[in-house]
Amino acid sequence: MKRRYTQMIFFHFMSIVGITFTPLSWSETDNISYSRAIPNLLQKANQVNQPQTCDINPKQSNLEKCHNKMDKIFADHKANIDVFIGYNDLDINDKSAFTADSIMRAYFIDKLTRPCSKTNPDLCDFQFDPNDADKLSKKLKDGNTVEVSISDSAVTNRDSANKTSSAQKVKSERTLKKFENSLENTEAVFYVGHSRDGGGPDFSPARRAASGHVDYNWYKAHQPGLHHVLESMSDGHPDIFGSFSCDSMKHFAKPLRKTNPSLLYFGTTRLANEAYNRTVPKGPWVPTEVTSSEVIDSMDIAITNIIRRDCEFNRRFKEQNMPTVADYGV
């Protein structure tokens, strides 16, 4: 009891002199001796008094690691970012009805090519490469160039037609091969699509059980997409990988970290119907800004920060209420 009073007086004193900090919980302090608690608290108070230049709950090492990656990415004055849109089959009444790839691709391209403005000075004014339909690029004010490549998976918007189409098979294989190649050779690789409950990334029509549902048991047991990723990845390659798909932090962070410990990884922390935004802009129908998909919007934030060489990813995700977090690696 006496210890608690002393601690309370101490906190009160610290708050009077203008030092704020996150105190240890009572349960934490109860388990340590008083003589150790004071230096710990002082250390915490000092840490918080350091100028905050890093992320939320900053770790200097995270910032350093991230800036080193940024320097590496821009070393040849050109940052390459490869974006892969997975096979986005959307079910209606448990029946696959529609494949959203081309819509998501178009939505993302419109974001890249919109005119720059004061409020949006970075992710804008990208130009099409006349020789390559998948590439858009932009020259930055500092003389560097950012090149974004976009690949998608579905040949048509009808899942039923794609499933039996030989062209779909070819396109799925082609996109997967390109994805593997990017993981080996490109600095930043982003995937937007289904996690298939840990079986993704996936560039093909879903494998389905007899009931018609996506066969999540099979995906969980075999994890085909993850195997492809792990086979193509190695330590330091790529520098950045984002899986903007359902609950991808839970599904993929651990195995990715094991294979590529220094990877800067972006993952989402929610399930599909939340990750794919179900909220539509409020108010009258003035479609000035489309919030079509949190997964694409999260990716936009990541790319914008890369363009700015701004490593405060988590702060930006939080500001925009995105279900995405950055894990900076070891």
Next chain:
Amino acid sequence: MKRFKTYLGLTLLIPSLTYAGNLSSICTELQNSPQGKPSKSLDQKLNDKALLGQLRNALKSSAEIRDALCIVSSAKKSELLEDVLHIPYENLKPEVFSTLYALRTDQNQSAIETQAFNWIKDPSSEGITLRVVGSLNLLAMLKSIAKIDLLSPLFSSQNTDIKIRAYEYFFHHYSDYSKKDRQPLLKTALTGQPYQLRIAAIEHYRTLSEDEKNIFRAELVQCKKDPIVEVREECP
């Protein structure tokens, strides 16, 4: 007066509370019901006259639009077609396309097509790629044939994505176009930019009859010397 205010308050509050939860639960119920076999209670809800008004409001107010679209498409509420057609395209995304597709009948197909054609033609708003690509998707799903004069500007678009998607649409309906219209376009595509267009054109070329293939012999001579590996790999 006080009682009246309480009564008025409750009268206004209760329907709005009912409305707030209703559509979402009906949509979930529909999604969970076995195909084509809605339960009696669900059937009752879907046939409730008040529901139509609620759906109409929801399609305008935006807060519950996805749930409303889910019900409209699943229950094929074609009387709401006009309301769906008037939702601005940029906010639609796949749900509205699916809904329009689900609502198609012989009678209303031309109304849906007209809207898709209008979306392609209207260059005024932002989100032009989304608009054009989405419209082509919808037309493809309806198996409509876009007229060449409508597609022509898209074939020469600086937006390479629109260009590719327009050609893909054209290839998809190739046999429905006249030889006079289609052959010069395929010739252009076989030697055109970007390289993905050449690949798509070669892939389409493979599907042609031997007679028609002969017409494009000259264009294919360059294929094996193409600067892009992926194109060379596709050469017939």
